[in-house]
Amino acid sequence: MASVEKSLLMLRNLPRVALNNIKEFPEVIKERKERHALPRGKDAKFKLGADHKGAAQRMSRPRLGFGKSTPGYLRVPKEYYYSGHHLLRQYLPISLLQIQRLIDLGRLNPNEPIDLTDICNTKLLMFDPNKRHYGFQLTDEGADVFKSKINIEVQWILSELTIAAIERNGGAVTTKYYDIASVHAMSDPRKFFSSGKPIPKNGTPPLNAIEYYTSAANRGYLANPDQIRMERLKLAQKYGYELPDLEKDPLKDMLSKRKDPRQIWHGLEPGWLVNLKDEVILKPADKEWIEYYKS
Amino acid sequence: MFLRPIRLRQGCLLSLKRYENTSAKEVDFKTDDSNEETLSEFGPNIPEAEEAMERAEKYRNYIESKRNVSRFSRITAHNKYKNTFPTYSDPEADFLKSDNYFRKLYAKFGKESGIDVGLAWPSRDQLQQIINEEKEYDLTLEQKINALIERKSEQLSSYEKLVKDTDDTLKKMPATIDSFYQRIVKRDKLDKEKEAKKQDVLDQAREFYGYEVDLRDPRIQEMIKKFQEERKVIEKAKKKEEEKKRAQAMQLQQKLKQADKILSQASDEKNN
Numbered sequence: 001m002a003s004v005e006k007s008l009l010m011l012r013n014l015p016r017v018a019l020n021n022i023k024e025f026p027e028v029i030k031e032r033k034e035r036h037a038l039p040r041g042k043d044a045k046f047k048l049g050a051d052h053k054g055a056a057q058r059m060s061r062p063r064l065g066f067g068k069s070t071p072g073y074l075r076v077p078k079e080y081y082y083s084g085h086h087l088l089r090q091y092l093p094i095s096l097l098q099i100q101r102l103i104d105l106g107r108l109n110p111n112e113p114i115d116l117t118d119i120c121n122t123k124l125l126m127f128d129p130n131k132r133h134y135g136f137q138l139t140d141e142g143a144d145v146f147k148s149k150i151n152i153e154v155q156w157i158l159s160e161l162t163i164a165a166i167e168r169n170g171g172a173v174t175t176k177y178y179d180i181a182s183v184h185a186m187s188d189p190r191k192f193f194s195s196g197k198p199i200p201k202n203g204t205p206p207l208n209a210i211e212y213y214t215s216a217a218n219r220g221y222l223a224n225p226d227q228i229r230m231e232r233l234k235l236a237q238k239y240g241y242e243l244p245d246l247e248k249d250p251l252k253d254m255l256s257k258r259k260d261p262r263q264i265w266h267g268l269e270p271g272w273l274v275n276l277k278d279e280v281i282l283k284p285a286d287k288e289w290i291e292y293y294k295s
Numbered sequence: 296m297f298l299r300p301i302r303l304r305q306g307c308l309l310s311l312k313r314y315e316n317t318s319a320k321e322v323d324f325k326t327d328d329s330n331e332e333t334l335s336e337f338g339p340n341i342p343e344a345e346e347a348m349e350r351a352e353k354y355r356n357y358i359e360s361k362r363n364v365s366r367f368s369r370i371t372a373h374n375k376y377k378n379t380f381p382t383y384s385d386p387e388a389d390f391l392k393s394d395n396y397f398r399k400l401y402a403k404f405g406k407e408s409g410i411d412v413g414l415a416w417p418s419r420d421q422l423q424q425i426i427n428e429e430k431e432y433d434l435t436l437e438q439k440i441n442a443l444i445e446r447k448s449e450q451l452s453s454y455e456k457l458v459k460d461t462d463d464t465l466k467k468m469p470a471t472i473d474s475f476y477q478r479i480v481k482r483d484k485l486d487k488e489k490e491a492k493k494q495d496v497l498d499q500a501r502e503f504y505g506y507e508v509d510l511r512d513p514r515i516q517e518m519i520k521k522f523q524e525e526r527k528v529i530e531k532a533k534k535k536e537e538e539k540k541r542a543q544a545m546q547l548q549q550k551l552k553q554a555d556k557i558l559s560q561a562s563d564e565k566n567n
Contacts, residue, residue: 196398198416204436210443222436261436273415277405284416292422 089134091156097142115153116186129183151255170244176221179203182264201270
């Protein structure tokens with residue numbers, strides 16, 4: 001019984017059993033050390049991590065999803081609704097707020113008709129015809145702040161609120177299509193003039209855009225002017241504002257300025273050659289050329 | 296150093312016309328013979344001084360060549376830097392055969408370049424080709440609008456046709472619903488009959504064998520065969536009986552006819 005008494009005595013005098021004074025049995029510790037702290041280098045029983053030889057050692061394993069299993073590009077279903085997506089015309093969005101700001105900062109002149117070239121010449125927008133940008137689309141952000149009277153020409157408008165915001169202030173909007181050659185010329189006129197080519201003749205809109213540019217509701221450049229007048233009135237009644245009288249306007253000439261469907265710049269006609277060095281405009285004199293650029 | 300003989304397309308450079316009579320190989324683009332003469336008049340006449348100057352220039356050129364580390368063509372770099380009319384080391388280069396190069400040159404140097412401005416527009420053949428291509432591949436605005444109108448009218452007509460078809464079918468709706476239910480009733484009836492027939496066969500089999508037999512069992516077929524043979528025998532007997540009866544009836548009729556004949560003969564004799 002001596003051992004029992006001794007242990008009881010020990011228990012009485014020793015501190016309480018807690019996590020800080022208990023320990024695993026030495027066998028367990030030894031086992032764990034063997035299991036976890038594996039010998040490295042020459043003492044190692046087997047290779048750790050990458051194996052000896054093969055794809056793992058050379059780090060040339062196929063990328064994720066391309067091992068034994070089906071490759072990712074086959075497992076993910078095809079997205080047919082993106083077919084022809086890379087061929088669509090892109091229209092860079094520009095809001096009414098941005099236009100108003102550009103006018104307030106003196107980057108756009110509201111006393112002259114505003115078109116693609118004017119907006120590009122601010123050099124503030126990342127416009128790139130090589131990315132199939134066919135022009136600008138005017139969005140209705142800042143429609144209630146818009147306060148300037150302008151004659152603006154953009155390539156795409158989706159909301160009628162945009163049109164209403166401009167026409168309420170006595171301005172005018174048109175949507176006009178330019179083919180890619182014309183857009184290239186208009187986005188950077190200096191570069192175009194340095195190429196020494198005559199001003200191109202604007203093409204007609206493609207079949208899927210004909211409906212847009214012939215409708216008066218979109219203020220298309222191919223629409224009937226009488227219908228556009230009607231649509232202006234309708235929109236004014238719908239949004240509840242009084243349409244300012246264009247006839248009495250001091251800026252009447254500017255506001256009623258429109259380009260020919262084939263024309264890309266005001267005052268310049270297709271077929272003319274602009275030379276910036278001599279500061280002259282050269283025009284073709286032959287009948288055939290004149291006819292070609294007219295039609 | 297930068298001035299080399301040049302050979303250009305005919306009609307591109309008017310300035311070349313000045314050197315038509317001189318030999319083509321020796322001609323420089325910008326040098327003027329009269330100028331050189333005047334320079335030699337006022338230049339130093341001492342041969343030693345000339346040699347010294349040549350040596351100095353050689354040395355300067357050598358230093359310049361060492362200093363110029365860029366790998367640009369020296370001619371183009373110089374021209375670009377000075378913005379002067381270009382001279383060409385290779386007069387048969389590809390870019391000298393293109394119109395666009397001379398258009399750019401005219402845009403840069405204007406009338407001074409001496410390039411014929413007519414080059415800017417397409418030539419008569421090119422214009423004809425452009426027009427022909429437009430005719431062949433492009434649609435005119437009128438054609439496009441006509442196509443739009445056609446498409447719209449097609450859409451409208453197809454919509455109208457749809458409306459008309461739905462109206463017609465709605466009118467026929469009660470009759471079709473009726474026929475549908477009738478079809479269902481007919482099908483149910485047929486099914487029931489079929490099942491009844493099956494049940495009948497099974498009942499017969501149970502009666503015949505004294506225990507229940509599956510319908511797919513070959514014993515059923517045997518039983519049916521047996522029944523059929525029995526029925527055949529009965530039918531044959533029936534037929535024989537019928538034939539007998541008919542033969543008897545025929546005999547009776549013949550007898551009656553004979554009796555009639557005799558009677559009629561007898562009555563005729565009486566009358567006579």
